[in-house]
Amino acid sequence: MTDEYVAQRYAHLRRAAFLMCGDWARAGESARLTLARALTDPGVGADAGDLDLWAYADLMAAFKPGHSRREHVFVAPAAAGYDDAQAALRDTYTVLVLDALRRLPPKCRAVLVLHHxxxxxxxxxxxxxxxxxxxxxxxxxxxxxxxxxxxxxxQPVAGR
Structure with a gap:
């Protein structure tokens, strides 16, 4: 595995981890640990396709029930900082989507994150x-x- 692979995959693994746990710090740490294991584990294949699947499997293992997990509640940004109602509504929908994803059973959430x-x-x-x-x-x-x-x-009501 090369430094190029790490640079390309870190952000994507971090986002996938965030969708699983809702905590950017934990997501970053999980992605870093996965990539560190990929660099140091001699059993990890050199083929990028297999390496991606291995990395996702390693990452998802951190979010299996029974592992210590902190629950994160998503909070919408203060509306006062918005120049237009569309941006505020978009961010409100983003929070709703993330909150709904967090409320799914872990296996369902993992399948939706990995597949979609x-x-x-x-x-x-x-x-x-x-x-x-x-x-x-x-x-x-x-x-x-x-x-x-x-x-x-x-679902929020537009115009409120």
Whole structure:
């Protein structure tokens, strides 16, 4: 693994970790630890495709139930700093999406993050999480339904 790979993947791994935990400091540390293990573990493959899957699997292992986890509550920025209502509404929706994602069961959240944000195929998501493809599809359906309900329940009213 090269320094170039680390530079290219750190930001993406950090964002994926943030979607799992909601804490930028913890996400950064998780991404750094994953990349450090990739650099020092002689068993990690040199193929970039395999290395990406290995990195996602290592990263997701930090967020399995039972690991110490801090819950982060997303807070919308103060509206006074906005020049227009559209920016305030966009940031409010971002907070709602992140909060809804945080409320999903961990397996559903992991499947949605890996499949939809990281763009892994169902089979790759299954490999990363140690599941079979049918289970990934079930978690995805359950997660999307719950996610939609959570968003609907917390949807802001424009113009308020």
């Amino acid at each position: 944000f990281c763009h892994l195929a169902v089979a790759e998501t299954a490999d990363v999480l140690g599941l079979d493809g049918n289970k990934v599809t079930e978690y995805e359906a359950e997660g999307l339904q719950a996610f939609q309900e959570l968003l609907r329940a917390g």
